[in-house]
Amino acid sequence: MTDNEHRNLKPLAALIFSSRWLQLPLYLGLIAAQVVYVVLFVRELIHLIGGATVLNEQHIMLAVLGLIDVVMISNLLMMVIVGGYETFVSRLRLQNHPDQPEWLNHVNATVLKVKLAMAIIGISSIHLLKTFIAIGTLGEDDVNYTEAGVMWQTIIHIVFILSAVGIAYTEYLLNLATRHSQESTEPDRPH
Structure with a gap:
């Protein structure tokens, strides 16, 4: 503008x-x-x-x-x-800057949501892996390493995964609908 x-x-x-x-x-x-x-x-x-x-x-x-x-x-x-x-x-006007991240060329709220969901799953995976490795070495007094703590961390991780799948599927449906509406508004081409 x-x-x-x-x-x-x-x-x-x-x-x-x-x-x-x-x-x-x-x-x-x-x-x-x-x-x-x-x-x-x-x-x-x-x-x-x-x-x-x-x-x-x-x-x-x-x-x-x-x-x-x-x-x-x-x-x-x-x-x-x-x-x-x-x-x-x-x-940011970073066109042609050698350090511009590749994903920034097509960033929008949708791409950002999916990327954030995937990053959160990655972080959750690391936390869960740390829990599984540490469970045998740390005392029972830490709530994260009790049976219930591990169960809740696993459930939360699964919820993150399902949320990311839901976001990605919703975006797929929206893109499909957008493509379909664009195809239906294009004039017929002669064969």
């Missing part, structure tokens, strides 16, 4: 349209959260390196899964920050 077009908006429409900028502090806050995750990653990495000679294989595996978990959450944050800003606030 050019400045001239923006000026021609009615005041209420201009206010509503401009209100998208209220999301900017939210995205800046997520960038600050990203910094916190970088600090957490470095702290855990130092702990892992420092304990490399004294930790057993199971503890090392749990520490590495913890690092992977931090990276996956960080990736989720980046998808929300970059994709959300691009979709809901303003274009």
Whole structure:
């Protein structure tokens, strides 16, 4: 939208349209959260390196899964920050930038929902794997490692998977309906 077009908006429409900028502090806050995750990653990495000679294989595996978990959450944050800003606030105008993520070319609310659902499933998978590995080494006093805790983590993971399948199926149906309506409105071509 050019400045001239923006000026021609009615005041209420201009206010509503401009209100998208209220999301900017939210995205800046997520960038600050990203910094916190970088600090957490470095702290855990130092702990892992420092304990490399004294930790057993199971503890090392749990520490590495913890690092992977931090990276996956960080990736989720980046998808929300970059994709959300691009979709809901303003274009980033990164065309022809060598570091532009491939998925950003076709990002919209639908693509973002599916990508976020898949990222959440990945994070949940890492947490569940950590639970299965740690269950034999940690005491019974931690609720996550009781039989009921493991059962609830598994149920929640399955709900995440079913939700992602539901989102993907809904998007498939919407795309199918859109394609069908476009085909029905196209003029018949002579053979």
